[in-house]
Amino acid sequence: IQMTDKIMQVLSSKYLIRPIHYEGLQRKEPLEIPEDALREIIFNSIVHKLQFGTWNQMSIYDDHIRLWNEGVLPEDYTVETLMSKHTSKPRNPKMAQVFYRAGFIEAWGRGYEKIMKAFDKANLKRPEFTVEQGGVTAVIYREIFMSIRGDAKLNQTDTEPIQTEQATQKTTQKTTQKTTQKILELIALNPYITRNEMAIECGVTPDAIKLQLKKLKEKGLIRRIGSDRSGSWEVMDHSS
Numbered sequence: 093i094q095m096t097d098k099i100m101q102v103l104s105s106k107y108l109i110r111p112i113h114y115e116g117l118q119r120k121e122p123l124e125i126p127e128d129a130l131r132e133i134i135f136n137s138i139v140h141k142l143q144f145g146t147w148n149q150m151s152i153y154d155d156h157i158r159l160w161n162e163g164v165l166p167e168d169y170t171v172e173t174l175m176s177k178h179t180s181k182p183r184n185p186k187m188a189q190v191f192y193r194a195g196f197i198e199a200w201g202r203g204y205e206k207i208m209k210a211f212d213k214a215n216l217k218r219p220e221f222t223v224e225q226g227g228v229t230a231v232i233y234r235e236i237f238m239s240i241r242g243d244a245k246l247n248q249t250d251t252e253p254i255q256t257e258q259a260t261q262k263t264t265q266k267t268t269q270k271t272t273q274k275i276l277e278l279i280a281l282n283p284y285i286t287r288n289e290m291a292i293e294c295g296v297t298p299d300a301i302k303l304q305l306k307k308l309k310e311k312g313l314i315r316r317i318g319s320d321r322s323g324s325w326e327v328m329d330h331s332s
Contacts, residue, residue: 093194096134107152109237110295113270121295124236129210132203133219133230135196137161140183140228155238162227171221174204240271240296242303271296275304276327279314283324
């Protein structure tokens with residue numbers, strides 16, 4: 093029952109980022125993937141696992157997370173069934189009951205609906221679920237990380253509506269703009285701030301900061317005074 097919390101701690105501390113933004117004077121650091129939805133995906137993977145099979149397996153890549161648990165869907169169920177209103181048929185009823193009483197599962201048969209709504213609200217591409225290799229795989233895309241790193245690629249298909257692609261582009265642009273604005277504010281407050289310090293404040297990697305600084309210099313918004321080791325930054329036109 094503690095497994096999900098431990099997984100979330102490892103993901104948050106070692107793999108996923110928390111881009112920083114401000115709502116008024118309040119500092120916000122949401123996880124790059126909707127946290128409640130990510131927990132729900134992990135809960136489902138545990139509750140529906142084939143208990144006498146192999147262990148659940150998670151792989152983290154730059155552009156996505158892949159989570160697989162052994163155990164196929166109930167008879168007559170497909171992935172499309174999960175995406176619509178359906179009767180819950182947990183593989184491990186007693187385990188599912190414990191998770192329900194602990195408050196981890198809100199209502200039977202609504203887990204996937206909750207996941208999709210969370211990703212839609214964040215304007216992120218929905219996770220994809222497939223039945224393969226005797227189990228169920230969840231693919232969770234890391235669009236925010238890819239956009240901040242500067243090489244985001246839209247994972248859209250030709251059959252998806254244009255509105256989804258436009259929403260993804262807006263999310264990418266908004267995230268990049270917030271990071272750029274934060275860098276300018278940090279330099280204005282401390283011209284001697286380092287890339288690593290900026291990365292910590294912005295919740296991104298030092299390489300992402302390096303790329304943003306390069307773009308800002310090319311636009312003439314900042315300049316470097318002195319050497320890379322002992323020099324300082326200067327904001328040329330902060331109002332822009």
